[in-house]
Amino acid sequence: MTHWLYVNGKFVDRDEPCISVFDHGFLYGDGIFEGIRAYNKRIFKFDEHIDRLHNSARAIDLTIPMTKDELKARIIELCRKNEIENGYIRPIITRGKGDLGLDPRRCEKATVVIVAQPFDPLYGDAYQKGLTVVTTCWRRNPPQCVNPNIKSLNYLNNVLARIEANQRDADEALFLDNEGYVSEASADNFFIILDEVVITPPSVTNLRGITRATALEIAKEKGWETAIHVFTLFDVYAAKECFITGTAAEIGPVVEVDGRKIDNGKPGPKTIELMKTYKDLVNSTGTPIYE
Ligand code: PXG
Numbered sequence: 280m281t282h283w284l285y286v287n288g289k290f291v292d293r294d295e296p297c298i299s300v301f302d303h304g305f306l307y308g309d310g311i312f313e314g315i316r317a318y319n320k321r322i323f324k325f326d327e328h329i330d331r332l333h334n335s336a337r338a339i340d341l342t343i344p345m346t347k348d349e350l351k352a353r354i355i356e357l358c359r360k361n362e363i364e365n366g367y368i369r370p371i372i373t374r375g376k377g378d379l380g381l382d383p384r385r386c387e388k389a390t391v392v393i394v395a396q397p398f399d400p401l402y403g404d405a406y407q408k409g410l411t412v413v414t415t416c417w418r419r420n421p422p423q424c425v426n427p428n429i430k431s432l433n434y435l436n437n438v439l440a441r442i443e444a445n446q447r448d449a450d451e452a453l454f455l456d457n458e459g460y461v462s463e464a465s466a467d468n469f470f471i472i473l474d475e476v477v478i479t480p481p482s483v484t485n486l487r488g489i490t491r492a493t494a495l496e497i498a499k500e501k502g503w504e505t506a507i508h509v510f511t512l513f514d515v516y517a518a519k520e521c522f523i524t525g526t527a528a529e530i531g532p533v534v535e536v537d538g539r540k541i542d543n544g545k546p547g548p549k550t551i552e553l554m555k556t557y558k559d560l561v562n563s564t565g566t567p568i569y570e
Contacts, residue, residue: 285357285393293394303386304373308433310390311335314526315368316398317358321565322368325351327489328526331430332370338429343372344389351566357395358568367398367527373432398527406554409534409546410450410523412464414512415440419454419462419484427463427485440465451523453515453536456484460509463488467525469533470494471518472549477505478514490524490557497556503549512537520547529561530554 282293291297304310315328329347336343343350354368371392377385420427420436440452444465453469456462463469463485470479470491477498479491498505515521521533521541530553532546541547 282396283357283360285353285391287391290357290360298390298392299376301378302373302376302390303383304371304375304390304432306377306379307374307381308431308435309339309383310371310373310432311339311341311430312369312371312432313430315354315370316526316561317363317366317368317395317568318561318565319563320364320568322354322358322568323561323565324489324493325354325566327492331487331489332372335428335430336372338426339431340383341372341374341389344391350391353391354393354395355566355568357393361395363395363397363568365398366395369394371432405450406531407546409532409544411448411535412451412453412521412523412533412537413444413447413449414537415443415452415454415465417443417454418457421457422483428482428487430486437465451528451531451533454485455512456480460484460511461515464523464525467523467528467531470522470524471510471515472520472547473510473514473518475504475519477503477549478510479507480509481507488524488526490526490529493557493560494522494524494530494553497553497560498549501552501556516541518542520550522547522550522553530557 283290284293286297313328313332316323373390374383375386375388375390417439425433444452452465454462468488468491495505515536516539519542523531532550534544
């Protein structure tokens with residue numbers, strides 16, 4: 280089976296060169312993207328991802344050259360073409376082909392690319408034993424600079440944190456914000472459970488994660504107390520449980536931060552329950568690909 284891409288109105292083989300070197304997405308990271316998952320032939324939280332993509336576009340004053348419904352239809356068409364049952368879907372919209380200058384007015388039309396491919400679990404067996412995390416020396420881009428709520432193609436801040444996690448042999452890197460409060464992980468949101476309360480930082484300093492919102496909803500449905508407020512590494516080290524949330528990572532237990540074990544160093548009971556409920560939810564809801 281060929282893996283097809285959708286590029287500017289056409290389906291092309293994934294190995295075909297199809298984007299100009301002068302595309303401002305390539306030259307300047309001038310564009311936006313989404314990461315979406317399909318489970319059991321259904322696309323999870325489809326509307327939420329498409330809405331966030333549009334909000335990112337608005338934030339960088341980029342016009343997506345199709346309606347939300349058209350984009351959704353193209354994504355479904357590509358998933359069918361690639362026979363996706365469990366997969367990862369990435370729409371990428373760039374400012375388009377321009378010239379070497381920064382000025383976006385040189386770009387006539389936005390470039391629209393969609394990737395849809397099968398997906399393997401991100402952290403393999405680390406979910407059973409739990410993930411190790413290190414605090415990166417890089418601070419998360421503050422909202423005064425490149426706002427972390429824009430899911431832009433400028434992911435260098437995140438890549439630098441990822442490199443540090445690799446160098447320090449950790450599964451993930453944890454960012455602090457410019458004030459020193461916990462922000463988020465390199466590609467996931469971050470939660471602690473402290474005094475039985477499920478806590479995550481306000482999303483001014485991190486991406487307003489769709490999995491984050493789902494985890495908060497599940498926790499509330501279970502009758503657990505939840506809170507959105509700032510906290511520091513002191514609270515992380517003292518937490519009963521820690522976990523990350525993300526489309527790719529799903530809900531992942533964190534058992535060690537900066538060489539300190541979280542509680543007994545094993546995935547916590549509430550995190551395990553959240554992981555189970557999340558798995559049930561992703562496997563039983565979503566927009567059907569094949570109807
Ligand atoms: N923070 C950042 C910086 C992210 O990039 C999340 C939090 C979690 O958001 P969602 O809405 O997914 O719960 C993300 C999401 C990848 C990959 O390839 C990264 C993301 C999504 C999908 C794939 O590592 N980031």
